[in-house]
Amino acid sequence: xxxxxxxxxxxxxxxxxxxxxxxxxxxxxxxxxxxxxxxxxxxxxxxxxxxxxxxxxxxxxxxxxxxxxxxxxxxxxxxxxxxxxxxxxxxxxxxxxxxxxxxxxxxxxxxxxxxxxxxxxxxxxxxxxxxxxxxxxxxxxxxxxxxxxxxxxxxxxxxxxxxxxxxxxxxxxxxxxxxxxxxxxxxxxxxxxxxxxxxxxxxxxxxxxxxxxxxxxxxxxxxxxxxxxxxxxxxxxxxxxxxxxxxxxxxxxxxxxxxxxxxxxxxxxxxxxxxxxxxxxxxxxxxxxxxxxxxxxxxxxxxxx
Numbered sequence: 001x002x003x004x005x006x007x008x009x010x011x012x013x014x015x016x017x018x019x020x021x022x023x024x025x026x027x028x029x030x031x032x033x034x035x036x037x038x039x040x041x042x043x044x045x046x047x048x049x050x051x052x053x054x055x056x057x058x059x060x061x062x063x064x065x066x067x068x069x070x071x072x073x074x075x076x077x078x079x080x081x082x083x084x085x086x087x088x089x090x091x092x093x094x095x096x097x098x099x100x101x102x103x104x105x106x107x108x109x110x111x112x113x114x115x116x117x118x119x120x121x122x123x124x125x126x127x128x129x130x131x132x133x134x135x136x137x138x139x140x141x142x143x144x145x146x147x148x149x150x151x152x153x154x155x156x157x158x159x160x161x162x163x164x165x166x167x168x169x170x171x172x173x174x175x176x177x178x179x180x181x182x183x184x185x186x187x188x189x190x191x192x193x194x195x196x197x198x199x200x201x202x203x204x205x206x207x208x209x210x211x212x213x214x215x216x217x218x219x220x221x222x223x224x225x226x227x228x229x230x231x232x233x234x235x236x237x238x239x240x241x242x243x244x245x246x247x248x249x250x251x252x253x254x255x256x257x258x259x260x261x262x263x264x265x266x267x268x269x270x271x272x273x274x275x276x277x278x279x280x281x282x283x284x285x286x287x288x289x290x291x292x293x294x295x296x297x298x299x300x301x302x303x304x305x
Contacts, residue, residue, distance in 0.1 A: 005042055006032055009062045009102055026227075027108035031097035034114060038090070039081045046074035064102035068095065079152070085144040087121035087137050133159030186303060254290040261287065 008028040011019060035043045044061045048054035050073030060066070060074065067076040068083055076082060083091055093109045101108035109117075121137065128134035128143040134157055136143045149155040261284070 005044070005057055005061065007061075009064060009107060012058060012062050022182065023110075024105045024108065027110060028097065028101065028105070028109060030114065031094065031101075031108065033123075035094065038086065039083075041121065043082060043094070046080065047077045048074050050074075055167075064098065066098055067101075069099055081144075081148075085140050087117070088139055089117035090121050093117055131155075131157075131159045133157040243285050251294070254287060254294070257287045257290065 006029045007016075008025050011021070011025060016190040035041075042057070044057060046067045054060075054074070065072045067072055067074055068081070083094065093114060097108045124138050126138050128136065128146060129146065130143070130146060134143050136145065140301045144156065145157055172179045175271075
């Protein structure tokens with residue numbers, strides 16, 4: 001591996017294809033990765049305070065210049081998280097990796113050592129009592145993130161302060177209680193809606209759909225009183241039994257018999273006298289029977305009404 005910024009000083013300038021790399025070299029790369037994860041930036045980077053222009057990153061790495069090296073010409077900027085805010089065990093591992101390990105590569109901490117100190121540091125974390133997203137090391141003694149926000153005006157881990165959370169929860173509860181109370185009042189008003197003032201009837205029970213919004217005019221269903229229906233039906237000019245299908249069928253049959261009698265009368269010249277008499281008598285009896293049935297039906301309907 002020859003990625004820029006991840007190659008240890010002892011391998012810089014060498015042909016990595018012919019050099020045998022060991023776990024000692026990987027420990028340096030591991031230290032770089034952990035620094036990036038904890039502080040968000042490369043350790044061999046900072047504000048140049050030496051003479052002339054700042055050297056390229058590989059030259060800084062080859063000389064072992066990082067903000068916490070002895071007599072280093074680069075310093076941490078005001079935006080860089082200082083090494084002192086993390087647990088002392090983590091500080092010691094970084095010093096061993098980049099200071100002692102620069103001259104003695106075997107002194108660099110192994111992966112097992114890093115895992116042990118990281119677990120120790122996690123157990124030492126404490127949550128800030130002002131902002132729940134802030135955590136700091138107990139050994140540091142105070143919330144670095146609150147101090148950073150106060151000095152720089154920027155919070156890299158913003159969150160709702162616990163005092164505001166409590167206020168928001170109480171306000172939400174009060175609003176919920178008021179809304180529930182208004183809903184119950186609206187329900188009671190709907191139940192007490194007068195049904196005798198006009199031809200409007202109030203619902204006997206509330207629908208299963210959600211209650212209407214507070215302040216909205218309730219929608220009610222209008223019904224025509226039965227007295228108006230009965231009076232309207234009494235105004236009809238024809239009796240209701242006339243509209244029955246079988247009564248109409250009987251009337252049509254009577255008309256047909258009458259037309260048959262007329263046709264027979266018109267064609268009497270073609271029939272003999274005795275046949276004509278029988279035909280007229282049969283037609284008259286049928287017509288009389290139909291009229292009798294209609295009268296009987298009319299009397300029956302009137303007696304039922």
